[in-house]
Structure formats: structure tokens, C-alpha cells
Amino acid sequence: MIFLIKSHWQRIRQKSASILYLPTLRLVPLVHYFLFLIYHQFHIFYKYPESKVFLFSLGHQVLLLFFLSVLFIPKLLYSAWFWGGITAYYWILLIDNWFIVNNHEILAGYWQLLFFASFFISPQKRAIFLKTHSKFLIGLIFLFSIIQKTISPDFLSGNVLHKLLLSWESYLFLDIFLPFDYVGLVQENLQNMFFSDQQFLPRQLNQGPPILKTIAKFMSLGAYVLELSITIIFLLPKKYAFKHAQHWVLLLFIVSTYFPLRITGFMYILTVMGLAQTQANQRLIRTMYLGVLTVYICFDVLIF
DSSP states (O other): OHHHHHHHHHHHHHHHHHHHTSOHHHHHHHHHHHHHHHHIIIIIHHHSOSSOHIIIIIHHHHHHHHHHGGGTOGGGGGOHHHHHHHHHHHHHHHHHTTTTOOHHHHHHHHHHHHHHHGGGSOHHHHHHHHHHHHHHHHHHHHHHHHHHHHHOTTTTTTHHHHHHHHHOGGGGGGGGTSSSOHHHHHHHHHHHHHHHHHTTOOOOOOOOOHHHHHHHHHHHHHHHHHHHHHHHHHHSOGGGOOTTHHHHHHHHHIIIIIHHHTOHHHHHHHHHHHHTTOOTTOHHHHHHHHHHHHHHHIIIIIIO
């Protein structure tokens, strides 16, 4: 029995190591396919299940079979036709629901176009194309975010985050660090919001102790500094770039922001775009990306 366990464990380690050493043009399609399948199955499809009979019922089943065909024909993962079909379907979904889709779903659409376009680049330059353009796209995303936060009178003051802290259950993990009953405060405000909405009354929230506003301001400033760092590092010309810095600062942002808030779409896309900038000899960085991704999927899909 122990021998069998050790044997299986060695096989798992060998498979894991082989994934880490895959060329970028092999690793990125594999991870991208896996995440797209999970995100479509557990998030996008169930977000719009009642509209557009073809796209969200028959179309969903056809796309699912299209995805699963990779299990029998693995070469499809590296086919422009395969990713062209997925890109077309996804953009039909976006355009059909343009006024209600989230920002990360639009970002996924731009990344999908970029990834599909890479198939028309010569094989010798394709990895460089993905690395350069994914880095620029990440920098551009955070540049827009920083501009929005800078001109907003409510972000750096902490007002936006303070309102979220009063009623958003994603922050309940903070209760173990706070000197008051934070869970009780959020539950009370959620009940007040439900009652007010039922009675068509303006919402009256318990603002909590003053320290909560201070914490909100501190967290807002920390998020601003981290996003500004990502913007600068990812948009710096290559000759000024810090070695591996973009990976560590991006991983820090993913773990500190998307883990507690469970913002799945952004987390998946930024992880894939981060992996697109790695090379086969960067085993530690790839391990960090894939490790963070694995832990998140376990909590997002398997546990919750």
C-alpha cells in the first residue's frame, strides 16, 4: 500500500515538473483552456441562463462538447481554428450582453483576441508577441484603474471601501483582526438593507466605530500604491525593467486582492497573462502562478 502511494506520488511530481518546463506556447494554451472551461461552466453560463435560447442552452452544450473534444484530440489546443471558434462564441456573448457584462469579462474578450491573433505570427516570434502584448495589456489595465482612482474624490478618502466594509460579506475574514464584532455589524446592515428595499425606504446603515473608516482609508491607499507600482513596472521600456519584478508584484496583488474578494474573472485572466511572460527556465515563478491558481480553484469551485 505504501509502495503504491509512493509510486503515485512520484508520478504526480514528475507530471507537475514536466508542466513547469513546458515551452510558453505549450503551457499558456493548456492553462487558458482549463480556466476558460471552468469559468464558462461555473460563472458565465449561469449568469445569463434564461435569455437567448440558442446561445445559453443549445449553444452552451455545443460549446461544452467542443471543449471536451480536446480530451480526444489534444492537438486542438494548438489550433487556430479551435481558438477562433471559442473567440467568436465569446465575443457574440459579450456583444449580446454588452450593457451588463463585467469589466473582467470584457478584458477576457480582449485577451482572447490577442491570444487568437498570436496564431498568425511566425512560430519564432509568437512567444515574444504574447509576452510583449500581455505585459502591455496588464499595464494598460492598471493605468486606467489608477487614473479612475486618482480623479475619484471617494477612493483615496476611503469612502468607497468603507461602504463596502459595512455590507460586503467578502470582507468577513477581517473579523479576526478587528477589536469589535465586525460580523454582527455586517449582518445587521444586510438585514437593514433588505428591509429598506422591501419597504422602498432609503437605506440606513450602521457606520460602525471610527476605526473602520481609518482601516478603509489605509486599505485604499495600499491598493492604490500597489496598482501604481504594477502600472509603472509593466509599462516601463524593456531596458529599464526590473528583473522578475512584474511577476512578484502581480502575484502580490492577486493574492492580496482577488483571494479575499473572490474576483474570479480578473484572477484567472491576470494569471494566464502572467504565465505568458514566463519562460521554461523560470520554474519558481511558474510554480507560484500555478500554485496560487490551484489553491484559488479549490476554494472557488470545489469548496464554495
